[in-house]
Amino acid sequence: MSMRPIVLRCRELLREGREKAHQQHRSGSPGTQISTLLADLYDDVVLDVWNEATREFATDDRLGGLCLIAHGGFGRRDLAPYSDADLMLLTTPRSESLATKIAGNLTRDLSDSGITPGLSIRSAAEACSMSWTDPIVFTSLAESRLLAGSLQLYKNYFDAFRHGAMRRSKQIIRDIVAARREERAKWGETTYLLRPNVKRSRGALRDIQLIRWIGFARYGETDLDRLLRLGALPEDDYRNVRQAFAFMLRLRNELHFREGKGQDVLDRATQMEIAQTWGYAGTEGVLPVEQFMQDYFDKARNVRYASSYFADDADSRPWLHRVYERVFSRKIDEKIRMGPAHIWVREDRLPSFSQSLPEVLRLMSLANQHNRRISHHTWQAIRLAMQDRSPTQPKPETIEAFLSLLSNPGRLAPLLRRLHELRIIEQLIPEFRRMRGLLQFNAYHKYTVDAHSFLAVEAATNMQDDPGGMGRRYRRIDDKRLLHLALLIHDIGKGYEEDHCIVGARIARDTAKRLNLDSATAETLEWLVLKHLAVNVAAFRHDLSDPEIVLSFAAEVGSIRRLELLVVHSVADLISVGPGVATDWKMNLIEDLYKRTRRYFDSGDLPGSPNDPEIESTRERVSKELSTRSASPIATELLEQIPLSLLSRCEPQDLANEIMAVADRSDRDSKTICLCRFDDSFKAMLYTVIRREDKHSIGTFARATGALATSDLTIMRAQIEMVGDYAWDHFWVLDPQSPDGPASNHRTSEVSDRVCRLLDVPDAPLPAYRSRWKPSTVIEPNQVQVLPTKVVFDNDTVDRYTIVSFFAYDEVGLLYRIASALAEKRLVLSFAKIDTHLDQVADVFYVSEIDGSKLIDSKRQEEVRAALLDVVN
Template sequence: MTSLDTIDETEDSGPGGYAAARLRLLSEKGRSGPSRRASLSRLTDDWLAALFAAGAADTGVRGAALVAVGGYGRGELSPRSDLDLLLLHDGNDPAAVAALADRIWYPVWDLGLALDHSVRTPGEARSTAAEDLKVQLGLLDARPVAGDLGLVAALRTTVLADWRNQAPRRLPDLDALCRERAERQGELQYLLEPDLKEARGGLRDVTALGAVAASWLADAPREGLAEARRILLDVRDALHLSTGRATDRLALQEQDQVAAELGLLDADALLRQVYEAARTVSYAGDVTWREVGRVLRSRAVRPRLRAMLSGGRAPQPERTPLAEGVVEQDGEVVLARTARPDRDPVLPLRAAAAAAQSGLPVSRYAVRRLAQAAPPLPVPWPAEAREELVTLLGAGEATVPVWEALEAEGIVTRLVPDWERVRCRPQRNAVHTWTVDRHLVETAVKASALTRHVGRPDLLLVAALLHDIGKGWPGDHSEVGETIARDIASRIGFDRTDVGVVATLVRHHLLLVETATRRDLDDPATVESVAKAVGSVTTLELLHALTEADALATGPAAWSSWRGSLVADLVRRAAAVLAGDAPADPEQAAPSAEQERLAMEALRTGEPVLALHTEPAAPAEDGEPEPVGVELLIALPDQPGVLPAVAGVLALHRLTVRAADLRAIELPTGATEQAEQSVLVLDWRVAAEYGSLPQAARLRADLVRVLDGSLDIRGRLAEREAAYPRRRGITAPPPRVTVAPAGSRLATVIEVRAQDAPGLLHRIGRALEGAAVQVRSARVSTLGANAVDAFYVTGTDGAPLGDAEAKALATGVEEALR
């Protein structure tokens, strides 16, 4: 059997000649894109036509034709595309036709080409198309390759007539098919590993839009659609060539190679180009399917209109005023007849705000007219323009489609020029659901639900829209974003004080969540640093709402009731400091009654004592309760190895650690009035990875065994880690351990960033124990596959480490984790 990968290129006829010519064509560096696809289709046509002619002569078949359908019919052959072929015949000699089919199909299979084939009469093809929508869509692109051209022309005429006659019934089915596929495959313009064909905004949707146009019922916006289709096809070609596989999924590990094949700078440039194309296709689909629905509704009421006309009344479309120059007509927002967009620079924002507030889409023609005719807003903006922007951002979910319509026609980048830098910019972080620009809009959507909790909702919404605007520039996006946000807020027309607040919110939009999850809230330095950065209670209130909105818009892994409670606790403490109250000194805080009781029991028995307290589950946004968290209190006589032992036992029982506080309590032994013994009390917040929580007795028994050496926790965890699932082809970046500058006055803060894995906290604890430092507390946080943990450590004297000692500790822990 001959294969495309092993073909002798010296062959010049038959299957070998075609394969050699095909390989030469695909290896030509100067030939790519539409030119190569067209040449590959012509080359394949010539080869198949020769096979057909030879086969027809040998079998005596007449009244037959070889027809290219689907992607091959459209001339969209990528290097590893299927050949979609129909052998059409008049039905006079089925046995001869079957023999002819074998003469065509087997050489295709022998070359290792994927083949989607069928053998039908025109009547059978028409009947199958009536039953199977996908078959009918393929036949819309039918193109003759060889044989009886009249037979093919008749079939095309019949299929197109059927499609147009059945459009009112078939187009809703096609719409449902597209929606179901989008639900299953996701939106191409936001996926880190998109399917170029099946995802929403991909090549399947381009084909669907062509089918709608063929129905004559409606048509897709043509601007940019052909270019978007070309880009997606070019990327698929490069993907096939770089991988050698017939795949449509742009996997992470292949993106750099595909980008190089296309002459692009890097994988980010590739994804951004793909996202731009997908966005064009998606917007065209939204507009087209809305138009299909409008036409079908109008056809449904046509008999009633005819009756009205027969009575001498000319029906007029109903138009409901929404705002100055803006009306609703037939389920869309359009411009009033009296509107003068050339004299009203605020009209684009007024129309957008009215559409979002009423939950209606903006007519494409209205947006196009506004983009072409409306003059630019003066700088600073008039108050009305600023208010309309805030109204648009505060409309909730309805903001998104309106914003997308403004983006599609370039209005957004006219209003906010810096938007171009973040438009379609990918975020290579599995925690993030959206591209940068869509994340900003989604954050404003989430912030709109929190406007009742703040005194200045306008500042909250604008800061939400701008908080990641710096991601389009090099450097720390928070610092860069502060400068950009200050400029934009001034352009929008806020006064100097409000501009300062917006800039502060953008600069510190990560401050609360990072501090709450990575720092000891009982340390006075932690709360004082937050209060100093924020500056006022009003700004703190806004930052609290922005933090929640940002996290909710990021993705499910970025927010939880636990993170929310930590942030709320930090905000409460910072507000007290801003009000003039000094933060409490944790060294002077007395242990709780529960801690003291457990410590006394541990002192009496000389063994660990455990208590589990279940926290009530908080409902998530979708109404489902979040995983229940628990407080785990452990008391035991002070001894070496406690931290790695406890961490190891928790990992063994599949408990995720969220926070850990360690303190030593001095208790009288009873031997003499002065004699005291130190008892360690560990206060942990944990949650079950899955399944039910383990019993305290089991945890205690395993902890005792680890401490006395009868349970090899390191070996057990090593087995778990070896079995931990890892994605093939993905190499995690190495761990990084640093000393947080000015993290605390009471301890040295060691920050660990590493790939999350079973037993990670146990390994960190062993490294810290080996360095002979004391761990006061820990903040453990996991974002997606990444762990970000902070440990408050002191020397044996209870004082923070010196600079050189701290640096050496960080280096040692990093080496241990590698």
């Protein structure tokens, strides 16, 4: 069926108009100018379709009872190239039947023309009534303008709507703020998301619109210029919001033009492309894309700040609450009073108080110490005064107040964020300025460097009420200001070419001097920042059953006090990386490292060493378990050959079960045994693969990883031992079929049979890897993989093995290919730990040559390195 002439005409009009807007956008025209151009284009198309839809009813007097209204983004005239067109056909009761006919024509022709319409038919009373109960309807209709039809009908409706909103402003404001809070929870509660939605994330366009909507409810005005003239919007906020609005509109237009459709999510690949297109050059240690995103976060932060305070102003507490606070308040000193929930400065003292940085920090310290909120009126006065204050060298009383603030958990993290918004932290720690909005261009971190640091402080202070072991360790720390300061600046060395831990340690030393910390505290602060990754490296990348690892870590830590500081710091750092990063698996590894190191400090016994009394105790318990089961002599012989590392990390009953399984099947044809159980300590399935080997376990690990991976299992850790003639391998895996608990017997039998079959027939091809859709995983293209693939050899950490660390972006079947490459190079594998950070892996392998020697020769290392790097390609 051929298209109607009106549709063909409007399609061509849209195509030409969008192309013209795109050309102007590419030439650098402001985002507001492009959006106005697009709004004019939409007006032309919609009016053309309206005229066509109403042509046959030109003589119908019911037409006088209709008007077509643009609302939402179309009403604001800040459209992006492929925005929807929100329309309302306002009707009188007499014209309702005609409205239905015209609406059908409008919807059909606009959709066919290439504009997605959101069209409703309402009477004035219905529109108003729905707005009072539905904040989404209200916020859309607050941005209304007449397109066509009866001017008088529109004027009567909109006057009633405006006055009704202002009469109900308190409730409406609460409803729209709550609706916006709910939307932020879905699209990003922080401004510092690394893949923000430029329309809906916090600090994005929606928060600018929130100011307009609140302005309409309270003052009957949505225009920012008019809100400024009314004194409702501070001049600094107005200026910041206008700049952010232009930037966000340009960015949203860029996204729409690039995709050729509506697109509001700024993914990492697009960030890189836009940074290049917009001419960002980068600086030393800062990529162009990171520089571009710093601009984005700076704008978003200003919007978030302005919209938050505009909303707080409009939704000030009811007078009864204010009276209650005043009646039950007490005097702190001549300037400050504190009530049951808030702390504030007396009105007559506020002008001078708000300009004094030491006084402001003292107030914040009191608020933190007593867990009170600073009243909105007091804080707004401080905020406005601090914006006009020129940075000065901190005075001793300023430093003392800042350190006092850091000494209590209370509401420390929110208060530090406020200081950051006012740029006060960087007056005390100048290097903190560089962290502002600094993007960490990897998938491991979800937030910018500054946001991550505040979240780390928050994660630590939340331990105050944690009844578990980490909470007890946090509460035992006597100098919490040291821990909180270390967490605040632990990543301050990022954005430089040099290793951020080394840079950060230098900055920590300078910070300690600037804050007049005593020498012992200064030394510990520098050490904490320098070593803040030591727990992760030991726990996630090494064999904790190896006494050399525990001894090396204990030597690095030096004391129980430093151990507890470092472990609490590491856990808080891990939690603040992003949701779901601090898994039970990782927390248990850290706990295991802590307990082994603590036992060494307390008793001098080195877990896993020949003189460890627990080793002999475990051996005796296994022997007793075997005796009660009337085990064969083969089982007793196997127990004598069990290495110390296996005795150190296995529960006696589990180890006895494994020995019995081998002894019972020693005379059968199958060379491979595969056992499975749920390891509750790691919340993972543990597959034990035991296979008789002629001499060395070469290739068994690779085939086993292939069998497990093609069964759709994610291998988290592997431990490889030789017990006499047996390769004795443990694999901890996550199974998507049972993510929260043990897998079914049918599932474990299926996997175990596959492992045995593929190991007993080594020439059989591996099954294909399953394709699995992961809705929680964002797959990024190759160009965002800016971290290098590398192989590192370590011959110093342990005596018997070379530790090979492999860093790369994860791929399907990568671990199997790595293991196969090691087997092809005739390396004996003794231990493997797989550490995946969202999309990046840091796999560690303990290897040796067939003769038991390390990989010392540089040519041999290069040969192995080349083979491992080749598997990525």
